[in-house]
Amino acid sequence: MVDAALRERVASCICGGLQIVVRGEPRHLHGCTCKRCQRKSGSVMTVSAWYPESQVVSITGACSAWAPDGPASETVFCPTCGGGGYFRTGDYLPDCIGIRIGTFADPSFPKPPHIHWWANRPHWLPAPEGIELLDGN
Ligand SMILES: [Zn+2]
Numbered sequence: 410m411v412d413a414a415l416r417e418r419v420a421s422c423i424c425g426g427l428q429i430v431v432r433g434e435p436r437h438l439h440g441c442t443c444k445r446c447q448r449k450s451g452s453v454m455t456v457s458a459w460y461p462e463s464q465v466v467s468i469t470g471a472c473s474a475w476a477p478d479g480p481a482s483e484t485v486f487c488p489t490c491g492g493g494g495y496f497r498t499g500d501y502l503p504d505c506i507g508i509r510i511g512t513f514a515d516p517s518f519p520k521p522p523h524i525h526w527w528a529n530r531p532h533w534l535p536a537p538e539g540i541e542l543l544d545g546n
């Protein structure tokens with residue numbers, strides 16, 4: 410059995426051009442159904458994991474960045490397929506990068522303890538069991 414602190418996971422875009430290897434468990438993990446997350450991802454819910462820079466083993470491949478508010482809150486993605494990558498959230502966990510957990514495509518990835526902006530979800534999305542549902546941040 411691999412020590413959880415040494416376990417490595419690979420986040421990849423769909424074309425495989427941009428790959429991020431992280432080590433250990435994320436510092437924070439949550440789901441969000443806010444409008445911004447929906448528009449940014451194209452999905453009705455995002456689930457993101459924040460990893461301290463010290464746990465980022467490598468980032469390889471070409472990157473494009475969208476950073477309308479400066480590099481402290483940039484979104485980085487694959488310029489070929491538009492997917493994958495990571496983001497920074499400014500004052501929120503500033504020493505971490507956030508990664509959408511779908512890019513790990515790992516069914517065993519830990520479950521988020523809570524989901525933000527739940528009232529904003531699509532009306533047909535059922536409440537998941539064992540996850541706290543929050544009205545705001
Ligand atoms: Zn790609």
Ligand SMILES: [Zn+2]
Pocket residue numbers: 441442443444445446447525526
């Ligand atoms: Zn959100």
